[in-house]
Amino acid sequence: MQIIAAFRQWWRVQSCRSRLGALDRAAMVQLARDNAIPEADLRQLIIRSNADSVLLPRLLDRLGVAPEQLARRQAAVLRDIAIVCAGCAMTAECRRDLSQQDVPLRHGRYCPNTETIKALRLSSRPTA
Structure with a gap:
């Protein structure tokens, strides 16, 4: 199937x-x-190839940022990081990184969206 x-x-x-x-x-x-x-x-x-287009949602999911919620709440941010991702030359590294489930992600070394994703993670944390 x-x-x-x-x-x-x-x-x-x-x-x-x-x-x-x-x-x-x-x-x-x-x-x-x-x-x-x-x-x-x-x-x-x-x-952009279909195989590469799934990398951003997988990365966001793995980092605790729900792509569906991001699309509803901050569509412009999602659009911007998708554009950056589409132009990235590190897709093989990203794919390899995401395929290793038991290993911490190393996206911070190569991902041009690292800082934006960090900010999204910080803004989505519940405040005490």
């Missing part, structure tokens, strides 16, 4: 990429503007 689910997800991603790739320049500019994202960042998000 996991293979079928993975294939369906891959197919959805490819379909979205194909539709976005078919947009003319004006439509792409408008889509970027509507989402408050620079066009270059939107293109970076589009070309």
Whole structure:
């Protein structure tokens, strides 16, 4: 079953990429503007591989920041860290780090979102 689910997800991603790739320049500019994202960042998000797009939610979960809550409460912050993540060249290191469940994360050594995630963790702690 996991293979079928993975294939369906891959197919959805490819379909979205194909539709976005078919947009003319004006439509792409408008889509970027509507989402408050620079066009270059939107293109970076589009070309990002599906395997890499799951890294940020996994990292946030592992660090105790619920991506769903972040999307509801601070959508702009989530959008910004997703854009930074999409441009990151350290995806192999991140994937390797996240795959080691019993080892402390080393994301602070390479993740460009480290400081933002630290701030999110601090702001989500209950106050006494």
